[in-house]
Amino acid sequence: MHIGIVGLGLIGGSLGLDFREAGHRVSGVSRSPDTCRIAVERGAVDQAQPEFTLLHDADVVFLCTPLGVMQETIQTLIPHLSAQTILTDVGSVKQSVVYTLEPLWRRFVGGHPMAGTEHTGILAAIPNLFRDRPYVLTPTPQTDSEAQSILRSLIQDLKSQYYECTPIQHDRAVALISHLPVMVSASLLQACLAEPDVEILKLAQSLASSGFRDTSRVGGGNPELGRMMAEHNQTEVLRSLQQYRQSLDQIIELITEKKWDALEQLLTQNLAKRPNFVDQ
Amino acid sequence: MHIGIVGLGLIGGSLGLDFREAGHRVSGVSRSPDTCRIAVERGAVDQAQPEFTLLHDADVVFLCTPLGVMQETIQTLIPHLSAQTILTDVGSVKQSVVYTLEPLWRRFVGGHPMAGTEHTGILAAIPNLFRDRPYVLTPTPQTDSEAQSILRSLIQDLKSQYYECTPIQHDRAVALISHLPVMVSASLLQACLAEPDVEILKLAQSLASSGFRDTSRVGGGNPELGRMMAEHNQTEVLRSLQQYRQSLDQIIELITEKKWDALEQLLTQNLAKRPNFVDQ
Numbered sequence: 001m002h003i004g005i006v007g008l009g010l011i012g013g014s015l016g017l018d019f020r021e022a023g024h025r026v027s028g029v030s031r032s033p034d035t036c037r038i039a040v041e042r043g044a045v046d047q048a049q050p051e052f053t054l055l056h057d058a059d060v061v062f063l064c065t066p067l068g069v070m071q072e073t074i075q076t077l078i079p080h081l082s083a084q085t086i087l088t089d090v091g092s093v094k095q096s097v098v099y100t101l102e103p104l105w106r107r108f109v110g111g112h113p114m115a116g117t118e119h120t121g122i123l124a125a126i127p128n129l130f131r132d133r134p135y136v137l138t139p140t141p142q143t144d145s146e147a148q149s150i151l152r153s154l155i156q157d158l159k160s161q162y163y164e165c166t167p168i169q170h171d172r173a174v175a176l177i178s179h180l181p182v183m184v185s186a187s188l189l190q191a192c193l194a195e196p197d198v199e200i201l202k203l204a205q206s207l208a209s210s211g212f213r214d215t216s217r218v219g220g221g222n223p224e225l226g227r228m229m230a231e232h233n234q235t236e237v238l239r240s241l242q243q244y245r246q247s248l249d250q251i252i253e254l255i256t257e258k259k260w261d262a263l264e265q266l267l268t269q270n271l272a273k274r275p276n277f278v279d280q
Numbered sequence: 281m282h283i284g285i286v287g288l289g290l291i292g293g294s295l296g297l298d299f300r301e302a303g304h305r306v307s308g309v310s311r312s313p314d315t316c317r318i319a320v321e322r323g324a325v326d327q328a329q330p331e332f333t334l335l336h337d338a339d340v341v342f343l344c345t346p347l348g349v350m351q352e353t354i355q356t357l358i359p360h361l362s363a364q365t366i367l368t369d370v371g372s373v374k375q376s377v378v379y380t381l382e383p384l385w386r387r388f389v390g391g392h393p394m395a396g397t398e399h400t401g402i403l404a405a406i407p408n409l410f411r412d413r414p415y416v417l418t419p420t421p422q423t424d425s426e427a428q429s430i431l432r433s434l435i436q437d438l439k440s441q442y443y444e445c446t447p448i449q450h451d452r453a454v455a456l457i458s459h460l461p462v463m464v465s466a467s468l469l470q471a472c473l474a475e476p477d478v479e480i481l482k483l484a485q486s487l488a489s490s491g492f493r494d495t496s497r498v499g500g501g502n503p504e505l506g507r508m509m510a511e512h513n514q515t516e517v518l519r520s521l522q523q524y525r526q527s528l529d530q531i532i533e534l535i536t537e538k539k540w541d542a543l544e545q546l547l548t549q550n551l552a553k554r555p556n557f558v559d560q
Contacts, residue, residue, distance in 0.1 A: 191526070203445055207443070207453055212461050218495055224544065226547040230535045245528065
């Protein structure tokens with residue numbers, strides 16, 4: 001199959017590595033000629049250039065640009081595609097993307113490969129990034145079912161775990177387990193930085209250990225990524241934050257009212273239920 | 281030096297291993313004869329028994345019982361000690377302990393070795409548990425300075441990082457970087473478990489990955505430990521939760537009002553400041 005990849009960063013480059021390994025021909029497009037050259041050198045693509053003309057006979061095109069430029073990218077891309085080309089994206093938010101791009105291309109299917117590292121760019125691309133990781137497709141009643149099943153077979157080439165849900169289900173679930181933790185963790189760092197007593201702040205910094213390290217990790221990560229989550233998934237992130245605030249207020253109330261047994265019971269429920277989210 | 285250890289669990293047993301390695305004679309006391317036997321077998325103590333009579337000529341006694349039983353333990357212990365014996369505890373909260381125990385023993389110095397593993401009990405005791413970890417002493421104006429300096433030299437034997445502060449400074453700092461993360465993380469799990477849509481809850485459980493795993497870790501940990509933090513450090517935990525709630529509300533407001541630049545700025549501050557808390 002001839003696969004096009006628009007945007008040769010961590011995700012686009014890693015997709016290219018795996019698709020070529022699976023025997024597909026891969027053409028890449030990046031605005032940067034340097035990135036194109038590196039992508040070829042690293043074996044992420046068979047060929048790459050800044051123009052979309054390479055993709056005129058692509059069977060499937062993966063849009064791997066940042067969320068903010070997807071719409072303008074697809075509008076420039078469309079005139080270069082053949083009508084049969086399947087188009088998909090890798091955006092981490094689906095409602096805004098799907099409802100923007102779907103009207104523009106009949107064979108569009110929204111997708112989200114849930115993998116990454118802390119690095120970005122073509123130099124960070126690695127083989128098997130998606131292996132055993134979730135890859136979610138978010139079809140709608142308008143989605144072309146043949147296009148979806150072709151994409152599904154490509155996802156099998158990546159050895160990903162395949163999931164399927166509606167765009168809103170995706171955005172709500174991802175808000176809870178990916179975007180909410182960033183905001184929760186960011187608030188923890190902010191609360192500590194807001195400590196008015198400098199002596200205590202210094203001491204806290206010296207004494208912080210693994211519990212603080214883990215709980216503050218995603219809140220001290222890539223600021224553009226955090227902004228992007230909130231900006232593109234605003235409704236669902238706010239929904240998850242309201243659910244969170246209720247849970248927080250409940251814990252504050254239990255502690256204020258010295259309901260220690262109830263607090264321990266709540267923590268016991270967490271201990272029992274956390275393995276449903278996280279492989280131990 | 282003759283060192284007594286009351287309570288032969290992870291902390292008491294690990295202290296014994298290191299103090300014996302440093303050339304001290306160590307006597308242990310545990311209510312459980314089995315624990316006493318195992319402590320001797322593992323080399324954590326030279327001798328151990330359920331009675332305090334072993335400690336009549338101890339130079340320093342470490343109280344390593346749970347916070348909840350410290351006061352009753354010290355009252356039973358006191359009649360067995362010589363007047364010169366230095367007494368210290370290893371409790372993770374200091375105001376309640378220090379102001380309870382200090383009036384009962386002239387040569388008492390509050391302490392907190394900040395180390396642990398996820399395991400408990402004498403079988404979990406390991407050498408070098410405290411090496412390169414903070415060990416905080418919390419003297420007051422009443423503290424015997426000679427007793428404090430002898431303890432400080434023992435802390436050097438453990439190769440710990442020595443810190444000194446007031447009990448309230450300790451409890452506030454520890455609330456921020458240890459107890460608050462537990463409540464913040466527990467609220468995250470509770471917010472997800474409260475998801476009313478079962479389909480979304482199931483999907484969220486399938487899609488959760490490293491960000492959720494790290495942010496939810498301490499909130500899905502030992503329930504007794506979480507309860508103990510809140511119960512014994514109630515005032516400071518509530519203070520930290522109020523600071524946290526303000527930070528959370530600020531982030532909710534930024535997202536509600538679509539102040540994306542301000543949100544990114546806040547996250548950029550977190551990225552820059554987190555290394556002050558956590559070695560990268």
